[in-house]
Amino acid sequence: MGAELLQFLVSGLTVGAVYALVALGFTLIYNASDVVNFAQGEFVMLGGMVTVFAVAAGLALPLAAALAILVAVAVGLLLHRLAIEPARGASAVTLIIITIGASIFLRGVAQIVFDKQFHQLPAFSGSDPILLAGAAILPQSFWVLGGAVLVFLGLFVFLEKTLLGKAVLATAANRLAARLVGVDTSFVLALSFGLSAAIGALAGILITPITLTSFDVGTMLALKGFAAAMLGGMGSPLGAVVGGLLLGLLESFAAGTISSAYKDAVAFVVILAVLFTMPQGLFGRRSVERV
Amino acid sequence: MLEVRDLQSAYGRILALKGVSLRVETGEITAIVGGNGAGKTTLLRCLSGVQPVSAGTVKFHGEDITGWTPHRRVAAGIAQSPEGRQVFGPLSVEDNLRLGAFRRGRATTDENLESVFEMFPILREKRALPSAGLSGGQQQMLAIGRALMSEPRLLLLDEPSMGLAPVLVDQILDAVVALKRAGVTVLLVEQNASAALAIADRGYVIETGRIAHGGTGQALLHDPAVREAYLGL
Ligand SMILES: Nc1ncnc2c1ncn2[C@@H]1O[C@H](COP(=O)(O)OP(=O)(O)OP(=O)(O)O)[C@@H](O)[C@H]1O
Ligand SMILES: [Mg+2]
Numbered sequence: 189m190g191a192e193l194l195q196f197l198v199s200g201l202t203v204g205a206v207y208a209l210v211a212l213g214f215t216l217i218y219n220a221s222d223v224v225n226f227a228q229g230e231f232v233m234l235g236g237m238v239t240v241f242a243v244a245a246g247l248a249l250p251l252a253a254a255l256a257i258l259v260a261v262a263v264g265l266l267l268h269r270l271a272i273e274p275a276r277g278a279s280a281v282t283l284i285i286i287t288i289g290a291s292i293f294l295r296g297v298a299q300i301v302f303d304k305q306f307h308q309l310p311a312f313s314g315s316d317p318i319l320l321a322g323a324a325i326l327p328q329s330f331w332v333l334g335g336a337v338l339v340f341l342g343l344f345v346f347l348e349k350t351l352l353g354k355a356v357l358a359t360a361a362n363r364l365a366a367r368l369v370g371v372d373t374s375f376v377l378a379l380s381f382g383l384s385a386a387i388g389a390l391a392g393i394l395i396t397p398i399t400l401t402s403f404d405v406g407t408m409l410a411l412k413g414f415a416a417a418m419l420g421g422m423g424s425p426l427g428a429v430v431g432g433l434l435l436g437l438l439e440s441f442a443a444g445t446i447s448s449a450y451k452d453a454v455a456f457v458v459i460l461a462v463l464f465t466m467p468q469g470l471f472g473r474r475s476v477e478r479v
Numbered sequence: 480m481l482e483v484r485d486l487q488s489a490y491g492r493i494l495a496l497k498g499v500s501l502r503v504e505t506g507e508i509t510a511i512v513g514g515n516g517a518g519k520t521t522l523l524r525c526l527s528g529v530q531p532v533s534a535g536t537v538k539f540h541g542e543d544i545t546g547w548t549p550h551r552r553v554a555a556g557i558a559q560s561p562e563g564r565q566v567f568g569p570l571s572v573e574d575n576l577r578l579g580a581f582r583r584g585r586a587t588t589d590e591n592l593e594s595v596f597e598m599f600p601i602l603r604e605k606r607a608l609p610s611a612g613l614s615g616g617q618q619q620m621l622a623i624g625r626a627l628m629s630e631p632r633l634l635l636l637d638e639p640s641m642g643l644a645p646v647l648v649d650q651i652l653d654a655v656v657a658l659k660r661a662g663v664t665v666l667l668v669e670q671n672a673s674a675a676l677a678i679a680d681r682g683y684v685i686e687t688g689r690i691a692h693g694g695t696g697q698a699l700l701h702d703p704a705v706r707e708a709y710l711g712l
Contacts, residue, residue: 351577351578351581354570354574354577354578355578355581357567357569357570358567358570358574358578361567361568361569361570362565362566362567362568364529364561364565365561365565365566365567366567366578367527367528367529367549367550368527368529368549368553368558368559368561368565368626369553369558369578369579369581369582369625369626369628369629370549370550370553370554370581370582370629371550371578371581372548372550
């Protein structure tokens with residue numbers, strides 16, 4: 189029983205870390221613009237797919253991964269430049285619909301450029317499970333968790349310790365005041381798109397050896413990441429991390445104890461439950477301000 | 480230093496500024512007074528570049544800056560302490576101030592931080608606390624201090640006395656006079672007309688998007704029409 193619990197825990201944390209990374213991407217862009225970027229999942233897809241095809245073309249894995257991140261960042265910046273920036277001043281709903289359109293477009297292009305098959309990457313350091321207190325843990329899980337921790341730490345240092353990072357936080361707190369002190373908020377938004385794309389792509393690269401990838405994995409991941417961000421409280425980076433991990437754990441335990449058929453339903457239930465009972469989420473802005 | 484000509488600005492179809500012209504001279508305090516909804520905030524927003532201008536020009540040191548981005552204006556030396564303070568609530572007092580210097584070199588930031596703390600000692604005491612927890616008066620000092628961190632040549636102040644107790648109003652206005660002595664040119668917007676005109680070298684009265692009167696601060700204070708309409712005398 190203990191071993192089984194540990195197994196659920198590790199697999200829950202592993203997918204949860206991916207959801208947390210996707211949720212962080214949502215959070216960064218939302219904070220800079222009030223836009224929920226539903227193309228966030230496509231960055232994850234691009235990370236996995238570009239790496240797969242670059243490796244197949246003969247590139248070494250680290251190079252392929254770096255290329256995939258570059259491609260995703262370029263797509264993120266183009267998305268901002270060509271679709272979001274020209275619509276500046278439009279309502280948040282309009283912008284959200286633009287991101288949904290962009291995600292459909294990106295999926296279509298991926299289907300043409302790549303293919304409709306499922307693809308896998310070899311695990312980074314072998315696929316022999318590590319036995320830990322009776323639970324079999326994939327070495328790739330440690331890559332996912334370690335990568336996520338590095339991203340969280342890096343983002344924390346950037347936001348809390350650098351003036352540019354603080355300008356990002358200031359933009360989130362009060363966009364007008366940020367412009368009045370001379371922060372170029374369009375640049376901050378572009379930066380957020382670039383960072384979100386890089387983080388999403390990294391998540392896609394790390395998880396592909398475990399879950400496979402295809403041109404359409406982004407849809408479900410965007411939904412899960414969105415559920416995680418809602419659960420944690422839209423706009424809170426800490427909430428995104430906690431929400432992602434919690435959602436991963438909930439899914440893992442639901443799959444283990446009820447049925448894996450219901451795994452994906454967990455995210456929908458979470459979204460509905462959050463909307464009905466605590467729209468501001470666990471670490472949402474309003475609940476913070478009330479303290 | 481600043482020359483505004485026939486400036487117009489609209490919110491949708493509503494024209495909030497219907498052709499405003501005014502001048503701000505170097506080293507002076509220029510006051511703009513007027514009632515609710517007269518267009519004072521809109522004018523300052525236009526001067527900072529965060530509000531679209533539909534006609535007219537703004538010249539700063541003889542250069543046409545009408546189309547400049549807000550950050551370019553800050554870099555050129557125009558800073559604003561906006562209406563309602565607009566501090567970065569979750570960020571600490573010190574971070575708020577350091578962000579004020581976003582367009583300045585790191586070298587002078589510590590020095591400027593020190594002079595803001597000298598001007599408003601309470602901010603030094605609260606430097607590590609989130610600014611959302613400050614009182615209204617302290618937030619006003621923070622908003623002014625944040626604007627000063629960019630070493631402005633022209634400081635725009637939008638209703639710095641709003642919602643403050645009389646003793647704090649005096650303290651803030653004393654600070655404005657001290658800034659003038661230190662060489663900062665100030666454009667001061669106030670509903671508190673008598674207090675603003677009393678410290679101003681020059682003043683304008685704005686009414687529904689138009690300049691209705693203009694003159695030296697003292698002349699406006701003694702103008703019967705202004706006294707009746709804005710000073711309640
Ligand atoms: N965001 C907005 N959307 C639409 N109309 C606006 C907006 N802000 C201001 N207005 C309108 O523009 C006009 C000028 O407003 P403005 O805020 O510039 O006046 P003000 O002189 O600063 O007033 P107050 O002394 O109350 O601050 C008013 O009629 C106001 O209703
Ligand atoms: Mg106003």
